[in-house]
Amino acid sequence: MDLKIIKSEKRLCTCCMEEHEVQTVLVKEEATFKNKKITYEASYLYCNIAKELYMDEQQMQENDIHLKDAYRKSEGLLTSSDICAIRAKFGISQSDLCILLGWGRKTITRYESHQVQDKAHDTILKKIDQDPEWFLLLLNDSRENLSPGSFQKYLNTAAALYEEDRDAYLRKSIEADYARFQRNQLFHGNTNLSLDKVVDVIRYFAASTKITALYKVKLMKLMWYADTLSYKLRGFAITGLVYQALPMGAVPIGHNSIINLKDVPCEEVDIGETNAYHFSLKGVTTFSFLTADDKNILDAVIEKLGKMNKNELIDFMHKEQAYIETAPREVISFKYAENLQI
Secondary structure (H helix, E strand, O other), rough: OOEEEEEEEEEEOOOEEEEEOOOOOEEEEEEEOOOEEEEEEEEEEOOOOOOOEOOOOOOOOOOOHHHHHHHHHHHOOHHHHHHHHHHHHOOOOOOHHHHHOOOOOOHHHOOOOOOOOHHHHHHHHHHHOOHHHHHHHHHOOHHHOHHHHHHHHHHHHHHHHHHHHHHHHHHHHHHHHHHHHOOOHHHHHOOOOOOOHHHHHHHHHHHHOOOOEHHHHHHHHHHHHHHHHHHHHHHOOOHHHHHHHEEEEEEEOOHHHHOOOOOOEEEEOOHHHOOEEOOOOOOOOOOOOOOEEEEEEEEEEHHHHHHOOHHHHHHHHOOOOOHHHHOOOOOOOOOHHHHOOO
């Protein structure tokens, strides 16, 4: 018999009723569950004196779960520990998750212990795991059946998960849009796209007290100047963004998605017939993705352009050779960096 020893400890052996070293071992076993032959590892105690395996009550319960989890895996179902992990992810109790899903109050308890869930319930649990937004919808529908404290706790956790999920989707979408530019270094400034640096550049500008009225149009120009000045001085841009020539100047590809990235301090402001996007960052801040040289370049751009209003900056941008030589809506090449006005 192939035994895998897990631990050994001196204790009263209930097999021979003597006190001695008793080993906890794993044994590979086969059993039939729901008409399917299953192989799994069972936990036993081993008595060296009687040369026999036996198990205590806890091991009986654990081995039952091991058998059923092995079956679950063979059927593509969530294991009991997977279901526990989903609850832990949202920080929700067994009974409260049942309330959200409209199931009997002990259903999740049974699934995490001795009962194998059906495929319909398994699909629902997988959707909960993969879709925090759906969890939030279920949570709001069940609000009256939860305590205020529990509701708020689950809301905070799920909202944070949703924000992370949303940010990951945005990043993948932006990165996919940029894949087509990677072979031309004059489009991305000899730098692979770094959305972490993009966010930190925006935050750095937003935190500066030397920049007045930082709205979206102005921010886009400052970002272009920072990347282009970096390319002029160092031979590579800071962010890896690709810019195109629009009527009001240089704008990065995917600009609408970029300002929605997590940690971008953007506030939508109602200005009558339309909305504007204002950027401001207060308090002590860190910019862990920016180097000292990056910050020096950003400071140079701030010093030269930070006090200009939107229209002044647009006029200044329109005099750049890079803008004059680029057809409308085309990508602006970094080859013009050597003639930058700053």
